[in-house]
Amino acid sequence: MIIGLPKEIKDNEYRVGLTPAGVRALTDAGHRVVVETKAGDGSGFEDSLYERAGATMLGSADEVWGEGEMIVKVKEPIAPEYPRMREDQLLFTYLHLAPDVQLTNQLLQRKVTGVAYETITDRRGTLPLLTPMSEVAGRMAVQVGAHFLEKMSGGGGVLLGGVPGVPAARVVIIGGGVVGTNAAKIAVGMGAHVTIIDNNLDRLRELDDIFLSKISTLASSAYMIHDAIQTADLIVGAVLVPGASAPKLVTRNMLKDVPNGAVLVDVAVDQGGCVETTHPTTHSEPTYYVEGVLHYCVANMPGAVPRTSTFALTNATLPYALRLANNGLKAAVEKDPGLKEGVNTYGGKLTYEAVAISQNKEYTPLDQLLSA
Numbered sequence: 068m069i070i071g072l073p074k075e076i077k078d079n080e081y082r083v084g085l086t087p088a089g090v091r092a093l094t095d096a097g098h099r100v101v102v103e104t105k106a107g108d109g110s111g112f113e114d115s116l117y118e119r120a121g122a123t124m125l126g127s128a129d130e131v132w133g134e135g136e137m138i139v140k141v142k143e144p145i146a147p148e149y150p151r152m153r154e155d156q157l158l159f160t161y162l163h164l165a166p167d168v169q170l171t172n173q174l175l176q177r178k179v180t181g182v183a184y185e186t187i188t189d190r191r192g193t194l195p196l197l198t199p200m201s202e203v204a205g206r207m208a209v210q211v212g213a214h215f216l217e218k219m220s221g222g223g224g225v226l227l228g229g230v231p232g233v234p235a236a237r238v239v240i241i242g243g244g245v246v247g248t249n250a251a252k253i254a255v256g257m258g259a260h261v262t263i264i265d266n267n268l269d270r271l272r273e274l275d276d277i278f279l280s281k282i283s284t285l286a287s288s289a290y291m292i293h294d295a296i297q298t299a300d301l302i303v304g305a306v307l308v309p310g311a312s313a314p315k316l317v318t319r320n321m322l323k324d325v326p327n328g329a330v331l332v333d334v335a336v337d338q339g340g341c342v343e344t345t346h347p348t349t350h351s352e353p354t355y356y357v358e359g360v361l362h363y364c365v366a367n368m369p370g371a372v373p374r375t376s377t378f379a380l381t382n383a384t385l386p387y388a389l390r391l392a393n394n395g396l397k398a399a400v401e402k403d404p405g406l407k408e409g410v411n412t413y414g415g416k417l418t419y420e421a422v423a424i425s426q427n428k429e430y431t432p433l434d435q436l437l438s439a
């Protein structure tokens with residue numbers, strides 16, 4: 068198969084869909100990989116590294132999309148990329164189609180096979196290609212929290228770990244999933260007092276086993292959340308209700324009781340945020356104050372650490388890319404029902420039910436199309 072790796076062109080996107088190691092794995096398996104020049108620059112991979120790994124470098128995105136039978140990317144295609152997509156081309160990337168009617172229509176009209184990272188499932192039913200970015204964002208949440216707690220950054224001037232004779236900062240993490248657990252690991256490592264709040268008691272039991280007595284756990288309720296954040300220096304929002312907007316668990320009224328200069332990092336901002344006063348911010352202007360609390364609500368936190376994020380993402384995506392290249396789509400999804408879940412569009416039909424429902428479009432099961 069010919070695999071195309073274009074440079075990402077979305078604003079401030081520095082990740083890339085394949086590392087040189089990924090290119091090597093694909094070329095070793097007998098495939099041809101064409102890479103747009105400078106595709107890896109933002110993640111620290113020079114063209115020469117791709118060349119050494121066996122890639123053919125091409126000077127333009129048009130050439131890469133023109134040759135590639137499978138295009139491997141990070142972000143969903145944006146308008147300048149639409150005309151480059153062509154019939155039967157396999158597009159392997161994050162798609163997030165539900166809110167994106169324009170892109171969905173383009174994929175359908177152009178009969179592109181759209182395999183979306185975010186809907187692939189594994190044997191446990193979790194989303195293996197979303198997990199790495201949650202790990203990055205969770206770990207970053209405490210790192211940026213510590214930074215913004217510094218006086219010069221606008222916070223209350225509190226050191227997370229305290230020092231002998233001065234108590235450590237209090238970190239309250241709402242949601243104990245992937246983001247929350249990774250945030251807790253860093254916060255505990257920095258010596259903070261950590262409390263994790265979740266409404267899933269089994270999850271709290273697991274967290275208690277993982278962290279032993281190093282954290283406190285609380286069952287989620289408005290009362291307990293209000294109580295916990297009244298003494299918090301750093302609050303991390305990390306809840307997710309799959310397929311739904313995040314519930315507003317912290318209200319503006321509750322924030323009035325949070326100490327001035329405390330920092331709130333609402334990682335769940337990409338699902339609307341779990342705090343009433345959350346609105347999305349960017350890396351260039353990441354923060355704002357409400358009720359004296361410094362809010363950090365960047366919707367694409369992993370974008371700040373593209374090198375780590377590219378490695379983390381491609382560690383998870385490469386095995387799927389290899390299976391798609393080695394077997395072709397049909398055989399690959401027959402062998403792996405979780406990969407089949409990733410197929411959102413095929414032959415001009417919408418094959419992912421939730422997207423069809425949210426856009427009020429017709430849904431066609433993939434099996435029906437593959438057996439035709």
Ligand SMILES: NC(=O)c1ccc[n+]([C@@H]2O[C@H](COP(=O)([O-])OP(=O)(O)OC[C@H]3O[C@@H](n4cnc5c(N)ncnc54)[C@H](O)[C@@H]3O)[C@@H](O)[C@H]2O)c1
Pocket residue numbers: 198200201202204241242243244245246247264265266267270287305306307308313314316333334335336337338365366367368369
């Ligand atoms: N901003 C970013 O750059 C960025 C990056 C990665 C992930 N995210 C987002 O972070 C959020 C969390 O992701 P995740 O991978 O940790 O999800 P997850 O499913 O692993 O964890 C979510 C947790 O929230 C808990 N929860 C649900 N309702 C709750 C409630 N009412 N009270 C307390 N806890 C509740 C669940 O039990 C679960 O443990 C998602 O919205 C995800 O999209 C954002």
